[in-house]
Structure formats: C-alpha cells, structure tokens
Amino acid sequence: PVLPDGTVRKLDAIWTITPGGPAQPGVTYAGTDLAAIFRSDDGGESWHELVGLQHHPSRGHWAPGADGMCLHTILPHPTDPARMWVGMSAVGVFETTDGGATWQTRHDGLKEVETGQPESEVARCVHGVMAHPDDPERLFLQFHFGVFRSDNGGQVWKPIGTGLPSDFGFPIVVTRSGAVMVVPLAADVQRVFVDGRLRIFRSTDGGTSWNAITAGLPQEHYYGGVLRGSMRTDLETGEVVFGTNHGEVFHSADEGLTWTRLPGKLTRIMYVSLA
Structure with missing residues (x-):
C-alpha cells in the first residue's frame, strides 16, 4: 500500500478480515503482518491504514514472533464506534477510544516475553482475544503463558488457567x-x-x-x-x-x-x- 505520506510499504500477509459490527455498519477492518490495521468503508474496494497504531511511542520496541509481527485479532466495540481492541503477536493488546487515532497498551497482569532487550511496555505474546457477546468489557485472552480474563476492557488481566493441562495454545472462542x-x-x-x-x-x-x-x-x-x-x-x-x-x-x-x-x-x- 501507499501510505498518506507517500511511503510504499510491502505487506507480507493478511491475518484477519473483520466486520465493523453493529456500531459500524458497512465498515470492514483488516489486520496484517508488520502489525498494521486497515479500514474500508466501501466493502473492500478501497482501504486506508489507521496509522495511529504505527505512531505509538512503543513502536521502536516491537519485534516479530515465530509467525512474524502479525495483527491477528480485531475486536470492534458493539455499541461504541470509537472503541476497538487489537491483538498482535509478540507485541500485545492495544485499545483505541478515538477510532484509531491513538492507542493505549492493555498489559496490566500480562508477563513480558524474554527478548534479551531492556524491559518495555510491549513484548506481550498474545495468541488470541475474544469478547463476551453480552458484555464487551469482559475479554478473554489466550496468551503465550496461559489463559486470562479481563472484566474492565483490558485494563487489568487475571489468570484463569487453573485446571488446564497446559498453559500454551492458540485459539480461544466464546459462544x-x-x-x-x-x-x-x-x-x-x-x-x-x-x-x-x-x-x-x-x-x-x-x-x-x-x-x-x-x-x-x-x-x-x-x-x-x-x-x-x-x-x-x-x-x-x-x-x-x-x-x-x-x-x-x-x-x-x-x-x-x-x-x-x-x-x-x-x-x-x-x-x-x-x-
């Protein structure tokens, strides 16, 4: 894609295509490798990147995991079109409350992956994030080191993996x-x-x-x-x-x-x- 500043960037893969949901009818989002999120307002005919994510202050500390630096999860809020969460492999969970202009990390309770680099606010290896269908503030996360739940939109995560035979896995779904x-x-x-x-x-x-x-x-x-x-x-x-x-x-x-x-x-x- 060609970015707003004229920069041409190569995308290695598209990891997810997600509808905007009831709060954003007609909107579609795409998550890609290199940890980018794109939005379409015309059924996929054209796309523009929500570049605020790339401008996050922690961007210089982002590093790829085994499958690259993929943005694999997009969770639009069902009633507030300005709110959305994304999950990125080896980076973490981010939330926007202004439609993607700015983003905040949501890592309280999640352990940093050992990278050999100085400690940072990122390096959280997120494998999947899902929301409860009746309570968008209740989020569930399959992490590299366990399964977690947040009851406040990702502000704080608590482990819920007691009783599982392993703390490692990839998918997580909520019926x-x-x-x-x-x-x-x-x-x-x-x-x-x-x-x-x-x-x-x-x-x-x-x-x-x-x-x-x-x-x-x-x-x-x-x-x-x-x-x-x-x-x-x-x-x-x-x-x-x-x-x-x-x-x-x-x-x-x-x-x-x-x-x-x-x-x-x-x-x-x-x-x-x-x-």
Whole structure:
C-alpha cells in the first residue's frame, strides 16, 4: 500500500478480515503482518491504514514472533464506534477510544516475553482475544503463558488457567451463551495435543473451572494441533467449527459439547470461517 505520506510499504500477509459490527455498519477492518490495521468503508474496494497504531511511542520496541509481527485479532466495540481492541503477536493488546487515532497498551497482569532487550511496555505474546457477546468489557485472552480474563476492557488481566493441562495454545472462542473454549497444546516447541488426545476445554463460569470435552474427538495417538485462526463460533446458531494441522475439520451444533468430524481431508488448515 501507499501510505498518506507517500511511503510504499510491502505487506507480507493478511491475518484477519473483520466486520465493523453493529456500531459500524458497512465498515470492514483488516489486520496484517508488520502489525498494521486497515479500514474500508466501501466493502473492500478501497482501504486506508489507521496509522495511529504505527505512531505509538512503543513502536521502536516491537519485534516479530515465530509467525512474524502479525495483527491477528480485531475486536470492534458493539455499541461504541470509537472503541476497538487489537491483538498482535509478540507485541500485545492495544485499545483505541478515538477510532484509531491513538492507542493505549492493555498489559496490566500480562508477563513480558524474554527478548534479551531492556524491559518495555510491549513484548506481550498474545495468541488470541475474544469478547463476551453480552458484555464487551469482559475479554478473554489466550496468551503465550496461559489463559486470562479481563472484566474492565483490558485494563487489568487475571489468570484463569487453573485446571488446564497446559498453559500454551492458540485459539480461544466464546459462544453465544458465554461459554469459553480453548485448545491446550503440549509445550511451546512441540505444539501438539497434550498426551495425543484432542480435547476441547470449556468453561461456563468465566474460567473459574474447566471441563474436558472429548465426545466425537480422537483420544489416542493424535499428535496434531489447532492454529490461531482455525476455530470459530457462530453467535446466532451456536455452531462451532475448527480445523487441525492434519487437515481435518470438526463441527459442533451444541456450542462445543459434542463434535462430529466432517468428511474428507484437507491440507494444513490455517483459517476457518462460518457464514
């Protein structure tokens, strides 16, 4: 893209395309590599970057993670068009309250990733962020070092991972009833299902307790994984779907209580969507 100052910049990947939601009808956002966010007001025919994010005072300390410096999560506020949160790999969670002109970090309670550099307000490795459908101030986060919840729009994060077999994972989803689901993976390096069992961990009390869901899922010698964009839920129907890096797709019609493997096998699944 050509930026407002005439600078030409290369984007290596688009990580997410997100509608503006009920507060911003007709608006679409895109999150890209190099930690940038773009906005379209005409159905994707044209785009402009919200350059305020690149002008954040911490920008000089941003560094890529294993998958680059990707802006993978965009959460527009459902009733306030000026508010929005973004999640960036190896950088952190940022919120804007003025439509993207300025941004603030939301890292209280999140541990910094060791980079060998002086301590900074960033270097928080965020894998996914989701909001409760009935309370946009209640956010859930899958972090590099655990699962967290905020009850005040990211101002403070509290760990909620007690009872999970691993604190590492990628996707996190919240269903229409507010059930939270994560997919723990064994170790940062291996990134496979713990003990070779594909288990979805589900909480209906905001992360105070977790139940292992296994109905319809392989429980022996299944050493795969689910990547950050490969699990989605439909807030109208309650359906949930995820794909594995083995190329298999699983579907739930009851908000993740039971699962069915869909026919066929694909290549490594990086992203899924429900329409």
